[in-house]
Amino acid sequence: MEELRTNQQISWLDDVDDRGVVINPDHELYGKSLAGTALHFPSASGSTVGSDRIVNLAVHGFAPKRIVLEKSDPITMWGAILGKIDIEIRGTTQLAVDRGPLEKLGIDAEIVDYLVRAGELLGTNEFIPAEDVQIAGVSYKTITETGLELRRHFGSKYRFRSKNVTINPAGMDMEDWQVHGVPEEFAKKQQEVIEIYVKMGATPTITCTPYLIGSMPPPFVDAFLSESSVVAYANSVLGVRTNRESGLSTLLYAIAGYGPRYGLHLRENRNPRVEVDVSCELKGTVDFSLLGYRLGELVRGRIPYITGIGSRPTLEELKVLSAAGAASGSIDLFHIENITPEAMGHLIELDRIEERIEITRASLDEVKGRLNTGKVEEIDLVTFGCPHASLNEVKEIAALLRGRKIRTGVKLWVCTSRAVKEMSAKLGYVDTVEASGGHVVADTCMVVSPIESMGHRTTATNSGKAAKYLPRFCRQNVVFDSAEEIVRKIVA
Numbered sequence: 001m002e003e004l005r006t007n008q009q010i011s012w013l014d015d016v017d018d019r020g021v022v023i024n025p026d027h028e029l030y031g032k033s034l035a036g037t038a039l040h041f042p043s044a045s046g047s048t049v050g051s052d053r054i055v056n057l058a059v060h061g062f063a064p065k066r067i068v069l070e071k072s073d074p075i076t077m078w079g080a081i082l083g084k085i086d087i088e089i090r091g092t093t094q095l096a097v098d099r100g101p102l103e104k105l106g107i108d109a110e111i112v113d114y115l116v117r118a119g120e121l122l123g124t125n126e127f128i129p130a131e132d133v134q135i136a137g138v139s140y141k142t143i144t145e146t147g148l149e150l151r152r153h154f155g156s157k158y159r160f161r162s163k164n165v166t167i168n169p170a171g172m173d174m175e176d177w178q179v180h181g182v183p184e185e186f187a188k189k190q191q192e193v194i195e196i197y198v199k200m201g202a203t204p205t206i207t208c209t210p211y212l213i214g215s216m217p218p219p220f221v222d223a224f225l226s227e228s229s230v231v232a233y234a235n236s237v238l239g240v241r242t243n244r245e246s247g248l249s250t251l252l253y254a255i256a257g258y259g260p261r262y263g264l265h266l267r268e269n270r271n272p273r274v275e276v277d278v279s280c281e282l283k284g285t286v287d288f289s290l291l292g293y294r295l296g297e298l299v300r301g302r303i304p305y306i307t308g309i310g311s312r313p314t315l316e317e318l319k320v321l322s323a324a325g326a327a328s329g330s331i332d333l334f335h336i337e338n339i340t341p342e343a344m345g346h347l348i349e350l351d352r353i354e355e356r357i358e359i360t361r362a363s364l365d366e367v368k369g370r371l372n373t374g375k376v377e378e379i380d381l382v383t384f385g386c387p388h389a390s391l392n393e394v395k396e397i398a399a400l401l402r403g404r405k406i407r408t409g410v411k412l413w414v415c416t417s418r419a420v421k422e423m424s425a426k427l428g429y430v431d432t433v434e435a436s437g438g439h440v441v442a443d444t445c446m447v448v449s450p451i452e453s454m455g456h457r458t459t460a461t462n463s464g465k466a467a468k469y470l471p472r473f474c475r476q477n478v479v480f481d482s483a484e485e486i487v488r489k490i491v492a
Contacts, residue, residue: 020063131217138167211230219239236318301329381459402436462486
């Protein structure tokens with residue numbers, strides 16, 4: 001068996017293609033096939049639907065035969081468990097987990113098997129109630145037919161025991177998909193995915209910003225959340241205690257009503273390991289998106305303690321910081337001096353800082369340059385709302401478009417939740433966007449919808465998270481800039 005080793009994290013969503021070949025030209029393993037290998041790497045970065053991607057590779061014979069991780073990583077772990085791949089997590093003391101207490105809770109034997117295996121790998125035999133669960137792996141594009149088959153299996157046998165289960169964005173606007181040119185076959189599969197989740201007991205929030213529509217547990221409560229930007233925002237800004245779960249782990253924990261207590265559920269594991277000094281002024285969401293992107297690259301899965309940010313960032317700035325950091329690296333939790341709750345409340349210790357890093361304006365400009373791979377004159381799709389736009393963001397984009405017309409050949413989407421779209425409609429923002437030739441699109445975003453099969457080739461966005469995934473996962477050239485600059489470039 002060939003051994004492959006790397007010190008770099010792997011994003012299973014966009015670093016590896018559907019035949020198991022590493023397609024990220026900046027990765028040490030670029031061009032290598034992972035199929036049948038013994039793969040040694042630190043952990044997964046990027047999207048938490050990576051577990052579904054691993055299962056898909058395994059089903060089609062393109063997955064590694066053995067995986068060795070350097071740290072706990074639910075994304076890779078659950079992909080390996082459900083894909084029947086041998087896996088080891090170094091530095092974790094494996095336990096013999098007693099299945100008896102789980103069986104006494106009335107959990108089905110199949111699900112107990114999965115929980116026991118997770119406990120063994122994670123080094124914990126403690127399972128806690130999973131009352132608040134947010135499930136990624138909702139778009140048919142990301143889970144593929146293999147993922148749909150898995151959900152058919154679980155949906156035919158189980159209902160969710162967890163009380164509050166919400167779901168991530170789908171691959172299309174569930175009401176207006178025909179307007180946007182979504183292929184009918186894709187739509188049928190996507191509708192089935194949502195129907196399965198609803199039948200199992202999920203609330204069809206269909207958004208990556210549940211905290212904007214009142215669906216989030218209170219501070220210092222344990223939860224099991226799996227959308228990467230939600231994990232970072234909930235842990236960091238709201239003080240919720242959750243690990244970066246995978247779409248498949250949260251599906252199983254919602255069925256069981258219980259999940260393992262480890263990692264960021266434990267206060268001692270929430271202390272920062274690297275201090276990051278921001279030595280430049282940050283202006284607006286684009287700068288905070290660039291900061292998050294650079295953080296993810298630099299901290300390599302460690303928890304950062306950020307200094308140098310003066311006034312409190314807005315909700316929207318914290319939202320994009322969380323999203324970009326989770327996409328470019330694997331930031332699950334960050335602390336900002338005198339701003340985020342655990343830092344402000346002196347609930348963390350700074351004695352485990354092992355490195356100090358400075359982020360300068362030059363480093364942010366360098367990231368912005370790398371994210372721009374497309375030409376302005378070739379833009380055919382403009383997308384805002386990754387993560388889903390807040391009401392304020394929809395309002396701001398409507399103001400930018402008021403009285404203007406988007407040039408011929410360019411589509412514009414403002415992606416948001418159904419609830420925010422309905423409020424935006426009542427306030428007149430949707431009419432303003434539509435009068436310019438654009439659309440306010442609910443339930444989906446540019447990354448998880450099949451834009452590459454809808455004829456789009458160059459997408460403009462103000463989202464660092466979207467700019468990370470669009471080139472390889474969606475086969476797009478990217479124009480990355482502020483909403484103001486993008487609108488200026490595409491109106492007639």
